[in-house]
Amino acid sequence: MWRATLTELVATACLLFTLTTSIISCLESTTAEPKFLIPFAIFVIAFFFLLTTVPLSGGYMSPVFTFIAALEGVITPVRALFYVSAQCVGSIVAYLVIKSVIDKNAEEKYSLGGCMIDGNGEGISPTNAFILEFSCTFIVLFVGVTVAFDKRRCQEIGLQMVCGILAGAMALAFFVSISVTGRAGYAGVGLNPARCLGPLLLKGGRLWYGHWVFWVGPFVACIVYYGFTLTLPTGTSTS
Structure with a gap:
């Protein structure tokens, strides 16, 4: 288990470093509509990381996927606790590296790539952010996890198709979240509380506002999704 836990730590750190720097690069590009580039970048990055880590540790790299795996009995609660701890540490490591290399203007502009719902009054309310976080997480679980947990x-x-479905679901969910809001102060759904934790601890400030949304929303979605799987016809349940 310690080998798998270490894999989750390293994989989460590498994923978040690559994902955050790529998203900031897309936003800083001269493209008129960078919101079309970001989902594509998310898909490509998530696909390759899933393809690499699924055979090693399960490729969770997020407390959300770890939690639903524990609910479904795919992994034990003890293993899930170790995984979530490793993912949170991996996030801190990733953003320590990003903070040391990123341009200071970009760091301030994008709050170190953290999960933000309000930029000086320009974002969305915590209630709306919660609805988006819950809805988009449920979409990822319904589209991706339903397939991934069906042996x-x-x-x-x-494996390639499963990873593609999961990565595509995440990219789609993020695209939906930034398309329906259109607010500069909203950074889109987190889908991964560990991704939100690193910048919060290192940068703080406005990232504290509504941070609970990025934890409560996904975990509530996991509980609702788990209840939904119990109603699925025999042979299609993820349990």
Whole structure:
């Protein structure tokens, strides 16, 4: 278990470093509509990281996926606790590296790439952010996890397709969140509380506002999704 836990730590750190720097690069590009580039970047990065880590540790790299895996009985609660701890440490490591290399103007402009719902009154309310966080997380679980936790279907379509479905669901959810709001102060759904934790601890400031949304929303979505899977027809349940 300690090897898998270490893998989760390293994988989460590398994923968040790559993902955050890529998103900031997209936003800083001269492209008129960077919001179309970001989902594509998320898809590519998530796909390759999932493809690499799924055979090693399960490729969770997020407390959300770890929590739903524990609910579904895919991993034990003890293993889940170790994984979540490793993912949070990995996030801190990733953003320590980013903070040491990022341009200071970009750091201030994007709050170190953290999860933000209000930029000096320009963002959205915590209630609306919670609704988006819950809805988008549920979409990812319904589209991606339903397939990923179905062993028979995974064998039928193969690891590459499963990783592609998961990565595509995450990219789609993020695109939806930034498309329907159109607010400069809103950074989009977190989908990964560990991603929100690192910048919060290192940068703080306005990132504290509504931070609970990025934890409560996904975990409530996991609980609702788990209840939903219990109603699925025999043979299609993820349990």
